[in-house]
Amino acid sequence: MLDTTSFAILPTQEKIEGEPKLHVGSVKSFAWKDHMLTGTNEHGEFLIYFAEKKIPRIIINPFGKVDSASSIAVSLKQVPHEASFQETNDLLMITCDSVKVEVTKVPFTIKISNDQGTIFQSGSPSAFYKNSGEVFFDALMETDDVFYGFGEKTGFLNKRGSKLSMWNTDVYAPHNKDTVELYQSIPYFAVHNKQRSYGLFFDNTFKTEFDTQTYSNKYRMSANGGQLDFYVFAGENLKEITTLYTELTGKMSLPPKWAIGYHQSRYSYRSEEEVLEVANRFKQEGIPLDCIFFDIHYMREYRVFTFDKDHFPQPENLISTLLNSGIKVVPIVDPGVKKDVQYPVYAEGVNKGLFCKYLDGQIYYGDVWPGTSAFPDFMNSEVRNWWGSLHKFYTDLGIEGIWNDMNEPSVFNESKTMDLDVMHDVDGELKPHLEMHNTYGLYMSKATAEGLSGLLPDKRPFVLTRAGYAGIQRYATVWTGDNRSHWEHLEMSLPMIMNLGISGVAFTGADVGGFSSDCTPELLIRWTQVGAFMPYFRNHSVQDSIRQEPWVFGEDTTEIVKKYIKLRYKWLPYLYSLFHESSQTGVPIVRPLVMEYPEDENTFNISDQFLLGSNVMIAPILRPGTTHRSIYLPEGVWYDYWTKESYQGGKYVLIEAALDKLPIFIKEGTILPMGSEVQNTTENQILEIEVYGGDNGKFSLYEDDGSSHGYKDGHYSITNFQTDMNDGYLRVNVNISGDKQWKSQVKGMKVYGYSGDVRVENLSEVREPEKWKIEIL
Numbered sequence: 001m002l003d004t005t006s007f008a009i010l011p012t013q014e015k016i017e018g019e020p021k022l023h024v025g026s027v028k029s030f031a032w033k034d035h036m037l038t039g040t041n042e043h044g045e046f047l048i049y050f051a052e053k054k055i056p057r058i059i060i061n062p063f064g065k066v067d068s069a070s071s072i073a074v075s076l077k078q079v080p081h082e083a084s085f086q087e088t089n090d091l092l093m094i095t096c097d098s099v100k101v102e103v104t105k106v107p108f109t110i111k112i113s114n115d116q117g118t119i120f121q122s123g124s125p126s127a128f129y130k131n132s133g134e135v136f137f138d139a140l141m142e143t144d145d146v147f148y149g150f151g152e153k154t155g156f157l158n159k160r161g162s163k164l165s166m167w168n169t170d171v172y173a174p175h176n177k178d179t180v181e182l183y184q185s186i187p188y189f190a191v192h193n194k195q196r197s198y199g200l201f202f203d204n205t206f207k208t209e210f211d212t213q214t215y216s217n218k219y220r221m222s223a224n225g226g227q228l229d230f231y232v233f234a235g236e237n238l239k240e241i242t243t244l245y246t247e248l249t250g251k252m253s254l255p256p257k258w259a260i261g262y263h264q265s266r267y268s269y270r271s272e273e274e275v276l277e278v279a280n281r282f283k284q285e286g287i288p289l290d291c292i293f294f295d296i297h298y299m300r301e302y303r304v305f306t307f308d309k310d311h312f313p314q315p316e317n318l319i320s321t322l323l324n325s326g327i328k329v330v331p332i333v334d335p336g337v338k339k340d341v342q343y344p345v346y347a348e349g350v351n352k353g354l355f356c357k358y359l360d361g362q363i364y365y366g367d368v369w370p371g372t373s374a375f376p377d378f379m380n381s382e383v384r385n386w387w388g389s390l391h392k393f394y395t396d397l398g399i400e401g402i403w404n405d406m407n408e409p410s411v412f413n414e415s416k417t418m419d420l421d422v423m424h425d426v427d428g429e430l431k432p433h434l435e436m437h438n439t440y441g442l443y444m445s446k447a448t449a450e451g452l453s454g455l456l457p458d459k460r461p462f463v464l465t466r467a468g469y470a471g472i473q474r475y476a477t478v479w480t481g482d483n484r485s486h487w488e489h490l491e492m493s494l495p496m497i498m499n500l501g502i503s504g505v506a507f508t509g510a511d512v513g514g515f516s517s518d519c520t521p522e523l524l525i526r527w528t529q530v531g532a533f534m535p536y537f538r539n540h541s542v543q544d545s546i547r548q549e550p551w552v553f554g555e556d557t558t559e560i561v562k563k564y565i566k567l568r569y570k571w572l573p574y575l576y577s578l579f580h581e582s583s584q585t586g587v588p589i590v591r592p593l594v595m596e597y598p599e600d601e602n603t604f605n606i607s608d609q610f611l612l613g614s615n616v617m618i619a620p621i622l623r624p625g626t627t628h629r630s631i632y633l634p635e636g637v638w639y640d641y642w643t644k645e646s647y648q649g650g651k652y653v654l655i656e657a658a659l660d661k662l663p664i665f666i667k668e669g670t671i672l673p674m675g676s677e678v679q680n681t682t683e684n685q686i687l688e689i690e691v692y693g694g695d696n697g698k699f700s701l702y703e704d705d706g707s708s709h710g711y712k713d714g715h716y717s718i719t720n721f722q723t724d725m726n727d728g729y730l731r732v733n734v735n736i737s738g739d740k741q742w743k744s745q746v747k748g749m750k751v752y753g754y755s756g757d758v759r760v761e762n763l764s765e766v767r768e769p770e771k772w773k774i775e776i777l
Contacts, residue, residue: 020128020136024062027105030092035080037094038066041108043129048103048110049080050096054234054244058101058110060137061227062129071203072439072446073470075250099234114234116196123218127228135204136222137230144193146604147212147219148238148592151186151470151503152480154179157495157592157607159189165209168438168467169417170410172482172516175489183408183466183481185438186503187221188249190233190241194599199233199241201248201470205438225435238502238595239587246504246586250474254583255507256460257681257706258328259401259477260575261290262565264549265540267515268297271311272318278549279327283679287550287562288569290680292322293403293540294331302369304333305345305393319397326682330401330464331394335378335409335444338370345390349374354383356422359430364422366411375409378443379424379436387444388451395455401462402448404476407441408467441467445476458708464536470504477507477536485514485545490527491622495607497534501588502595507579509536513548516541521553522624522659528561529662530620532568533612535579535589560660566677573673573687573701573744578613580702589613597634606632615667621657628656629663637668637753639692644752644777668753669694671721671732673701675744681706687746689721693730693754697723703742717742729757748773 025042036049044062051057059066070078083096092103102111108127112120123138147159155162155177166185175182187202189210202208206225214220221230231248235241264282269275275292282289298315300306307315319329337346337355349355355374356364365372377383391402411417418440422433445465452461465476472478480496483489493510500508512531513519519527519541528550531537541548550561568575578589588595591611593603609619609631617638619631633649640647640655641664647653649667657663666672670692675685691697704716717738724731730751736743749772751758758774 020130020134022062022129022131023125024060024108024127024129025125026107027092027103032085035083037085037092037103039092046108048094048101050083050094050099051076051078051231052081052244052247053097054099054114055231055248056094056096056099056101056112056234057229057231059227059229060108060127060135062127062135063133063227066227067229071205071469072442073201073203073249075471075474076248112198112232112234114236116236119196119198119234120200120232133225134222135226135228136220137228138218138220141191141212141215141217141219142193145191146193146594147189147191148594149186149189149199149499149502150210151188151505152182152184152478152496152500154182154492154496156605157498158605159499160212163209163211163213165207166438167207168408168441168469170406170408174484174486175481175492183441184468184472184478184500184505186468186470186472186500186505188245188470188503190238190502192238192594192598192604194601197235197238197241197598199235199245200230201233201245202228202230203470204229205469206435207438237598242502242504242588242595243586246473249471249504251504251586252473252506252579252583254460254580254711255477256400256462257572257576258290259462260535260537260572260579261681262288262568263291263293263330263538264289265293265295265538266547266549267541267543268295270297272314275318276321279322279325281549281551283325285551285558285562287565288679289327291328291330291401293538294329296332296334296369298331301338302334303338303340303343303345304336305390316397319399323398326680328401329399330403330462331399332403332405333391333448334369334404334406335375335440336366336368336370336373336406337376339365339372339374346374349376349386352382352386354380354386356418356424356433358419358421359423364419366409366413366418368406368410368412375418376444376447377424378440378447379426379431381427384443384447384450387447388454391448391451392455395452400452400456400459401464402452404441404444404448404463404465404467407444407465408437409440439469441465442469442472442475445472446474449475460707460709473505473507478505479508479536479538480510482515483511485517485519485523485541485548487523487623489514490523490530491608493530494610494620494622495592497590498588498592498607498610501590502592504586506582506586506588507535509534509538511538511540513539513541516545518546519548520624521557524548524550524553525557525560525564525659526621528564530618532564532662533571533590533618535575537568563660564662569678569681569685570674570676571672572681573675573685573703574613574616576706577673577700577702581613581700593632593634600634602632603634615670616672617665617667619655619663619665621663627658628654630654631663631665633665637694638665639668639753640664641666646753666692667694668692669697669723671697671699671723673699685744687744689746689749691721691723691730691732691749691751693725693751694723695725697721703744705742715739715742719743729759730754732758732760734760734762746772748775750774751776
C-alpha cells in the first residue's frame with residue numbers, strides 16, 4: 001500500500017488549512033424567559049440555560065435557529081433549572097447558585113465562573129463557521145492546564161498537545177500515538193490545574209475534533225456539521241465534575257457479579273469439544289473462571305442468531321453443562337445480517353423495512369463476515385424492539401450476556417464504514433449517516449441491553465461493546481478493541497482505561513495478553529497482573545496467534561497467572577463495592593492519581609500507575625526483563641501489600657518486583673474486605689477484613705444477591721467500617737444497614753501497621769463476636 005510508504009508525504013499532497021474567517025459577530029437581540037437566555041447574533045442564534053445547578057448548556061447555531069433537542073447521549077431530562085438574569089451595558093449574566101455565565105455582547109464571548117473564580121473563558125471572537133457547514137469554538141487555555149478524558153484514545157494520560165478527532169473506526173492495524181480515531185467517540189474532556197477544574201461535553205454527533213496543539217493560549221473544538229452545543233461542568237474538583245457529567249449522560253448500572261469475574265475468549269473456540277476442553281482445563285488447574293466467549297465461528301456461516309450444527313450440534317446441552325459448572329456463555333452478535341432470502345432474520349428485516357436505506361428507499365448493503373449484508377437501522381425504536389426480541393434465541397438457552405462487535409459500523413471497504421449518504425430513520429426524522437455514524441454502536445447497545453432486560457426481567461443483563469458514543473455506560477461495558485501482544489499496548493492500556501473512566505465509562509478493560517500478535521510468557525504474566533485489577537478482566541486472542549490461555553506456557557507461568565486470577569476473586573468483595581459506588585456516583589473504579597490528589601502536580605502526568613478506589617495503588621511492571629521500578633507515592637503512609645513494609649509518601653521510591661510480584665500499595669487507614677478462594681462467583685465467599693492502622697479510615701462493603709434487580713427494592717446490605725485512634729487504641733466501628741439476608745460470613749480481622757490495643761465496636765449488631773479472630777500483624 002503506497003500510503004504506508006514515503007509516497008504518503010509527497011509535497012503535492014500537502015494540505016494547508018486556512019483559519020475560519022467567518023464568526024458569529026456580536027449580540028443583536030436577546031430575551032430572558034422561563035430561565036432561558038435566547039438571542040440572535042449577527043450570524044445565527046444562541047441559547048443558554050442551566051441543565052442542572054452546576055451544568056450550564058450553551059448552544060450556538062451560526063446558520064440559523066438553534067435546535068435544543070439533545071442527542072441520545074443525554075439522559076437527564078432537559079428542563080431549565082431555576083436561575084437569575086442580569087444585564088449591563090456590556091454583559092448578559094445568568095446565575096445559578098455559585099455558578100455564573102457571562103455573555104459579552106461585542107463580540108459574542110462567554111465566561112463561566114464559580115467560587116474558584118473564572119473557570120472557563122472563550123476566545124474573542126469565540127464561535128466560527130464555514131459556509132460548507134463546519135463549526136468551530138475557541139476557548140482560552142492556561143499555561144499549566146492539563147487535559148483528561150476524550151474517551152478511548154491512545155497515548156499518555158494528559159492529552160494536552162494533541163489533535164484528537166472523533167469518528168468511530170475499526171482499527172486492526174497496531175494502535176499507536178497517531179491512531180487518533182478508534183471505536184468509541186466520547187467528545188468530553190476535563191481541564192485541570194491547581195487552581196480550578198471544569199469539564200466540557202461537546203454534544204455533536206458529526207465528526208468532531210479537539211485541538212490543544214496548534215495554539216499556545218487556546219484550544220479549539222470543531223465539527224463537520226450541526227451546531228455548537230456544549231455543556232460545561234463547573235464542579236469543585238475532578239471527582240465532582242465526573243459525577244456531574246454522569247448525571248447528564250447517565251451512570252453505569254450495577255452489573256451482575258459474574259461479569260466482573262475472569263472471562264476467557266479466543267477468536268475462536270470452534271467446536272463444542274474445544275469449549276468443554278477449555279472449561280475442564282480451568283477446573284483441573286484450579287483456576288477460577290466465570291465466563292467463556294463464543295466468537296464468530298459458533299455461527300452458521302456467520303449468520304447472527306444461529307449455531308453451526310456441524311461443530312455446535314447441541315448448544316442447549318453445551319450451555320447447560322457449562323452453567324452447571326458455574327460458567328456463563330457470552331456469544332458475539334454483529335450488526336451485519338447476511339443477504340439471504342432463506343435466512344429468516346434477513347427476510348423479516350426486509351419485509352418490515354428495518355434495514356438502513358438510501359433516500360430513495362433502497363437498502364444499503366456492505367461486506368462484512370457473512371459477505372453481502374444489510375444493517376439494522378438501530379436509530380429507529382421499532383428496529384431496536386425487533387432486534388432486542390431476536391435475542392430470545394439466546395436467552396432460551398440460558399445465555400444472559402451478549403458481545404456486540406463490528407458496530408462502528410465496520411464495513412470491508414475503503415471508507416471502513418457505511419456510505420455517508422445512507423439515511424437513518426430516527427423515529428420519523430431522517431438523518432444522514434454522516435451525522436449518526438458515531439452513535440450507531442450506542443443505539444445497537446441500547447437495543448441489545450433493553451432486549452435482554454425484557455427477556456430476562458429478573459436478571460441484570462451484560463452487554464460488551466466495541467463501539468459507542470457518550471452515554472454508552474448506560475447500556476454496555478467497553479473493551480479497548482483489537483490491541484496487540486506488545487509491551488507498548490500493555491503500557492497504553494492504563495491511560496486508556498483511566499481516561500475512559502474520567503469520560504464516564506467505568507466498566508472497561510483491555511484484552512489481557514493482547515488480541516493480535518504473539519504473546520510471551522512474561523507478557524502474559526505482567527498483563528494478567530494488571531488485568532486482575534481492571535474493572536473488566538478478559539483474556540482474548542486472534543485465531544492465527546499463539547495460544548495464551550493460562551496454562552499454555554508451562555507450569556511456572558501457569559502458577560503465577562493462576563495466582564493473580566485467584567487474587568482477583570480474593571479482592572472481589574472490594575471490587576464489587578467499588579462498582580456499587582460508581583453506579584451511584586459515576587466516579588470511576590480505576591482512577592488516575594490526580595483524581596484523588598488534585599493539588600499534587602507530581603500526579604498530573606502519571607500514566608503508568610493507577611488507583612483502585614481511593615487508597616489502593618497499583619504500579620505494574622510494563623517492560624520486559626524489568627524487576628525494579630520507580631513509584632510515586634502521594635502524601636501519607638503507604639504499605640507494601642506483600643511485605644507490609646511502610647513508606648512515607650510525597651516522594652518517589654524504587655521498589656523491587658520479581659516476575660511473580662505486582663507492586664501494590666495500600667494507604668494507611670484503608671479497610672479491605674477479602675474473600676475466600678472460589679472457582680467462580682456462583683460460590684459464596686467467607687470474608688476477612690484487613691485494616692491498615694490509621695485514623696479516619698472508612699469503607700462501605702456492599703453486598704446483594706449478585707444477579708437480580710432486587711437491590712433496587714432495598715434487597716442489599718451495606719456494612720460501614722470506620723477507624724479512629726483515640727485514647728491510645730485503634731477503634732474499628734462496624735455498622736450495618738439494609739437487608740441483612742445478604743451479609744457474607746466474616747471469619748475475622750487482620751490489623752497491619754498498628755501494634756497496640758484494637759477494639760471492635762457494634763460488632764454484636766451484625767456478627768457473633770466470639771467467632772471472630774482478630775490478629776495484629
